[in-house]
Amino acid sequence: MKEKPDTLEQAVLTEYKYGFVTDIDTDVIAKGLNENTIRLISSKKNEPEWLLDWRLKAYNHWLKLEEPKWANIKYPIINYQDIIYYAAPKPKKQLNSLDEADPELLATFEKLGISLNEQKRLTGVAVDVVMDSVSIATSFKEQLSEIGVIFCSISEAVQLHPELVKQYLGSIVPMTDNYFAALNSAVFTDGSFCYIPKGVRCPMELSTYFRINTENAGQFERTLIIAEDESYVSYLEGCTAPMRDENQLHAAVVELVAHTKAEIKYSTVQNWYPGDKNGMGGIYNFVTKRGICKGDHSKISWTQVETGSAITWKYPSVILKGDYSIGEFYSVAFTNNHQQADTGTKMTHLGKNTRSRIVSKGISAGHSQNSYRGLVRASKQATNARNYSQCDSLLLGDKCGAHTFPYIEVKNKTAIVEHEATTSKIGEDQLFYCKQRGIDAETAVALIVNGFAKEVMNQLPMEFAVEAQKLLAISMEGSVG
Amino acid sequence: MNNITYFKDQFEQLQEANPKGTIANLRQNGFDAFTKDGVPTYRDEDWKYTNVSSLFNQEYQIAENSSVTLAEVNAIRLPGYKQANELVFVNGRFMANLSTIRSEATDLIVLPLEDAAKDEYKDIVAAHLNQSSNYLNNGIHALNTSFIDGGVFVHVLKGKEPEHAVYCYHILDARENPSLALPRSLVLVDESSKLQLTESYTTLGSSDSFNNQVMEVVVKENAYVEYYKIQNDVANASQVSSTHIRQIGKSHVHTVTITLNGGIVRNNMNLVLDAAGNETHLYGLYLLKGKSHADNHTLIDNLKPNCFSNQLYKGIADDTSTAVFNGRIMVQPDAQKTNAYQSNKNILLSENATINTKPQLEIFADDVKCSHGCTIGQLDEEAMFYLRARGIPKESAAVLLLQAFAADIIDQIKPEPLRSYVSKLIYEHLAIQ
Numbered sequence: 001m002k003e004k005p006d007t008l009e010q011a012v013l014t015e016y017k018y019g020f021v022t023d024i025d026t027d028v029i030a031k032g033l034n035e036n037t038i039r040l041i042s043s044k045k046n047e048p049e050w051l052l053d054w055r056l057k058a059y060n061h062w063l064k065l066e067e068p069k070w071a072n073i074k075y076p077i078i079n080y081q082d083i084i085y086y087a088a089p090k091p092k093k094q095l096n097s098l099d100e101a102d103p104e105l106l107a108t109f110e111k112l113g114i115s116l117n118e119q120k121r122l123t124g125v126a127v128d129v130v131m132d133s134v135s136i137a138t139s140f141k142e143q144l145s146e147i148g149v150i151f152c153s154i155s156e157a158v159q160l161h162p163e164l165v166k167q168y169l170g171s172i173v174p175m176t177d178n179y180f181a182a183l184n185s186a187v188f189t190d191g192s193f194c195y196i197p198k199g200v201r202c203p204m205e206l207s208t209y210f211r212i213n214t215e216n217a218g219q220f221e222r223t224l225i226i227a228e229d230e231s232y233v234s235y236l237e238g239c240t241a242p243m244r245d246e247n248q249l250h251a252a253v254v255e256l257v258a259h260t261k262a263e264i265k266y267s268t269v270q271n272w273y274p275g276d277k278n279g280m281g282g283i284y285n286f287v288t289k290r291g292i293c294k295g296d297h298s299k300i301s302w303t304q305v306e307t308g309s310a311i312t313w314k315y316p317s318v319i320l321k322g323d324y325s326i327g328e329f330y331s332v333a334f335t336n337n338h339q340q341a342d343t344g345t346k347m348t349h350l351g352k353n354t355r356s357r358i359v360s361k362g363i364s365a366g367h368s369q370n371s372y373r374g375l376v377r378a379s380k381q382a383t384n385a386r387n388y389s390q391c392d393s394l395l396l397g398d399k400c401g402a403h404t405f406p407y408i409e410v411k412n413k414t415a416i417v418e419h420e421a422t423t424s425k426i427g428e429d430q431l432f433y434c435k436q437r438g439i440d441a442e443t444a445v446a447l448i449v450n451g452f453a454k455e456v457m458n459q460l461p462m463e464f465a466v467e468a469q470k471l472l473a474i475s476m477e478g479s480v481g
Numbered sequence: 482m483n484n485i486t487y488f489k490d491q492f493e494q495l496q497e498a499n500p501k502g503t504i505a506n507l508r509q510n511g512f513d514a515f516t517k518d519g520v521p522t523y524r525d526e527d528w529k530y531t532n533v534s535s536l537f538n539q540e541y542q543i544a545e546n547s548s549v550t551l552a553e554v555n556a557i558r559l560p561g562y563k564q565a566n567e568l569v570f571v572n573g574r575f576m577a578n579l580s581t582i583r584s585e586a587t588d589l590i591v592l593p594l595e596d597a598a599k600d601e602y603k604d605i606v607a608a609h610l611n612q613s614s615n616y617l618n619n620g621i622h623a624l625n626t627s628f629i630d631g632g633v634f635v636h637v638l639k640g641k642e643p644e645h646a647v648y649c650y651h652i653l654d655a656r657e658n659p660s661l662a663l664p665r666s667l668v669l670v671d672e673s674s675k676l677q678l679t680e681s682y683t684t685l686g687s688s689d690s691f692n693n694q695v696m697e698v699v700v701k702e703n704a705y706v707e708y709y710k711i712q713n714d715v716a717n718a719s720q721v722s723s724t725h726i727r728q729i730g731k732s733h734v735h736t737v738t739i740t741l742n743g744g745i746v747r748n749n750m751n752l753v754l755d756a757a758g759n760e761t762h763l764y765g766l767y768l769l770k771g772k773s774h775a776d777n778h779t780l781i782d783n784l785k786p787n788c789f790s791n792q793l794y795k796g797i798a799d800d801t802s803t804a805v806f807n808g809r810i811m812v813q814p815d816a817q818k819t820n821a822y823q824s825n826k827n828i829l830l831s832e833n834a835t836i837n838t839k840p841q842l843e844i845f846a847d848d849v850k851c852s853h854g855c856t857i858g859q860l861d862e863e864a865m866f867y868l869r870a871r872g873i874p875k876e877s878a879a880v881l882l883l884q885a886f887a888a889d890i891i892d893q894i895k896p897e898p899l900r901s902y903v904s905k906l907i908y909e910h911l912a913i914q
Binding site for chain 1: 832833836839848849850852854856857
């Protein structure tokens with residue numbers, strides 16, 4: 001499963017592996033946020049008038065909002081004027097193929113284990129790579145377009161498919177939704193766009209890789225996935241950032257639309273820089289993710305493995321509008337050192353015979369705080385709505401905290417909603433069982449934690465399940481004892 | 482709100498009449514907090530599902546005196562009263578002339594709160610009265626504190642197990658005006674003693690009533706407390722009833738809350754486990770019809786190690802009623818080896834009823850075993866079929882199943898006359914369609 005460290009000390013010293021900085025020519029705008037910043041971003045991206053208006057509207061709305069305080073997280077006040085809202089690797093010229101890309105850039109992604117080159121063909125994964133504010137490259141575009149799948153950066157989609165973007169952008173997460181969604185709507189710089197036409201089963205995993213490189217830059221990406229009738233797509237995102245002492249802000253918005261009988265599977269392996277062991281630095285991850293099962297018999301499934309970020313504030317939700325639609329949420333949130341996570345989901349049952357399932361596994365170690373916050377709502381029309389939620393917490397240390405805040409609101413008498421939660425530490429008897437069979441303490445703990453998270457890991461696409469397991473093992477090192 | 486001016490006038494009159502002492506100071510603090518916090522709205526997390534602001538649009542009177550007679554008290558006595566100490570509160574004030582103390586003064590002492598604050602209990606009152614404000618820091622609690630007047634102090638003496646239970650009857654006289662009552666009581670259950678306490682609520686007349694009650698109970702080493710709350714008032718009787726129990730010595734507390742009727746009913750049941758090895762059992766049952774709204778908030782704050790707590794709340798919501806359950810378990814860093822269980826089960830019977838539930842765990846210690854679960858569902862179709870196949874009509878079958886659902890909680894009422902009384906109340910409540 002992982003290479004076993006020789007000693008515990010060595011394990012403690014395991015540092016964040018993706019903490020390097022790429023020295024690359026970057027186009028950076030001045031710090032600060034005002035209408036001009038937004039106009040500048042918009043003009044740099046050569047955007048149509050309607051999008052700029054939309055951004056400005058969002059900005060003006062944002063000015064009226066207050067930062068939410070309800071989450072179970074503590075952090076110093078964010079100075080929104082001290083952030084760079086646009087940073088992009090300088091384009092030398094319009095790229096025709098990946099071979100022309102900056103070798104430094106390619107090397108960076110090689111280092112991160114993401115090959116932009118054709119070798120990925122073997123694993124059958126199409127990748128869109130976003131560095132700081134812009135999308136660098138998208139692979140397999142042509143093959144995908146042959147079957148009608150559009151997979152590109154959102155900036156490109158604005159240029160090439162404005163009617164789709166205009167129709168769906170902000171339709172699920174409106175710009176007025178919340179503080180961070182409004183901020184994102186005003187300043188989003190890039191992200192991925194996927195469109196799966198009717199009846200198409202996307203033949204490969206689509207994947208976006210997010211990387212923050214520039215110091216003091218915030219990343220505001222926006223992802224939009226549309227699955228037409230009877231289509232299927234599996235999408236994966238991954239994130240990393242260099243190690244820095246300051247906190248960096250990441251405020252993303254993800255919108256999913258599933259039409260009749262469509263299915264979207266969205267997986268996240270989030271590994272932003274979590275800060276050092278004293279809680280210095282790290283990414284503030286404030287993300288709004290929401291999907292709508294618009295048509296009957298549609299399905300949206302969120303799977304997330306959250307190991308990074310100093311602060312995670314993230315509630316991937318599903319609106320179950322179509323009859324017989326299904327929403328799923330599988331989550332493993334691991335927090336160590338001084339990390340804080342407040343994450344969970346919202347399942348809003350509107351259609352008849354809708355089903356949802358929530359499996360959340362929280363693991364806290366060190367001085368971290370890990371909260372599950374979820375809402376299950378069955379509205380009056382949601383006849384025969386069914387929900388099952390399970391959230392388990394595991395505590396590895398006496399300085400950490402695990403919290404559960406499930407909200408359940410039911411207005412329909414045929415709805416059946418169940419919620420179960422447990423909190424405990426690793427059982428002495430389980431440890432004893434392993435040790436008795438010659439497995440040392442640390443391996444035993446890793447084994448037990450892996451078993452604890454298995455139910456969620458099984459939901460990940462195969463290529464990433466292995467990756468995620470390793471990630472969990474690395475994050476956990478040094479937390480035992 | 483005109484009410485604010487009304488409260489201010491009333492408060493100033495009260496302070497002028499009794500300007501000095503511990504209680505006057507507390508009242509002042511309470512009123513300052515009330516002016517500052519105001520009435521909670523749905524924007525306050527704790528009041529998200531219960532809108533109390535409508536209660537404050539009423540022109541309530543904090544009535545001074547009322548002509549409640551002994552005959553009227555007789556009509557509402559709970560079974561077993563002949564063996565109990567009966568404390569009668571009219572519009573929130575303790576009425577010695579209507580009350581009956583059957584226990585010896587060597588076992589149990591009942592004093593007006595004002596007297597207790599002056600004499601030998603001075604220090605005890607100063608140490609324990611209004612500790613609840615640390616947990617219930619909202620405008621409604623502060624309003625009660627602003628009007629501490631005519632409250633009662635109950636002391637079960639060290640090592641005594643009084644054979645007479647304590648019954649508290651809260652009577653609100655709303656025959657002429659909408660009536661507001663702000664009863665306040667402090668109960669001290671001393672070392673190695675035992676207390677059985679029951680509260681019931683009655684509104685006279687047809688105007689609205691609002692009972693904003695705070696009871697603080699302090700439980701010492703080796704003590705044993707049973708607490709029963711029976712809420713079966715008329716449909717326009719609302720209440721916010723806060724029971725704040727602090728187990729400051731290793732002790733055992735057992736509570737049962739039964740809510741059958743009422744307007745907006747909010748119960749705050751707080752248990753502060755401030756000694757190692759405490760044991761606590763909380764039970765609740767709410768059977769709502771009509772437009773009733775019942776909100777049960779429980780809090781168990783584990784401060785010390787080795788505490789055990791178990792909660793079971795069950796409810797049925799029919800017609801256009803709303804049931805809210807919010808159970809919060811906190812385990813503080815020192816509270817290792819805590820075992821805390823919580824379960825909330827609900828049945829929705831009507832298209833227009835709502836159930837909101839939120840079982841919450843906040844855990845800051847690692848060596849704990851905590852679990853919570855909640856369910857919302859309907860009557861089991863197979864069970865219904867089983868009964869109907871045996872010739873039991875639909876209505877009776879439903880009543881039978883609901884009664885069985887409620888039985889878990891009814892069984893937790895230990896004294897016999899009360900148990901059969903509640904059981905009968907519930908049967909009648911369920912059988913009326």
